[in-house]
Amino acid sequence: MIALDETDRALLRALAEDATQGSGALGRRLGLSQPATWRRIKRLEEAGVLAGRRLDLDLGALGFGVTVFLGIKLGTKGRVSLEDFERAVSAIPEVQTVEHILGVYDYRLRVTARDIPDFERVLRRRIMTLPGVGSVDANVMLSEERLPGPI
Incomplete structure (x- = not known):
């Protein structure tokens, strides 16, 4: 440090x-x-304190009007590896972040879509077919405020 x-x-x-x-x-x-x-x-x-610089895009201006947070609980049948799930979910372009978490869910995903029908398509055709997915809980983001970090 x-x-x-x-x-x-x-x-x-x-x-x-x-x-x-x-x-x-x-x-x-x-x-x-x-x-x-x-x-x-x-x-x-x-020292690794600055790990890179990024560009913040206005997703709404680009036509992506819906952001949904998904809680994913992996199923126990077949005991899919975490690496297999992470590799598969990371290949979905609408998935913006993949967080391996502790608690009720195994993963939290941030998914962007053009609208609710587009999100439903991504959910049904891509996310629900991922290896090991047991249950999914969705929360639609209404608004977002970014607060500066603790520095």
Whole structure:
């Protein structure tokens, strides 16, 4: 684990807000030189604190108006391996995240679809046919608020 000082935390907060900022702009914002900011970013990347940068897409603007969270309980018949299930579910493009969890369900999936009939098609034809699926519980997302992390 890497020791983070207050400047590192401020840098991480600034990158979480907008990861496209260059080290010069970040440095001006934090009162650092561009090379000092770049060195801090490199150190955080090498330590694994910064694991990459991603682009947030507006799924609604792209025509995907429905997000559903699925709780998947694997069946006990046939004892399908977790790896077989994970490999199969990861091949479904509508499945955005696959989380192996502890509790009532074995997995939690985040699925996006164009609309409810499209989601039903994905559920019936793709998810319910996955190896080992026992039961499925669905929750349709009404709205989402993203809150900044604890940094």
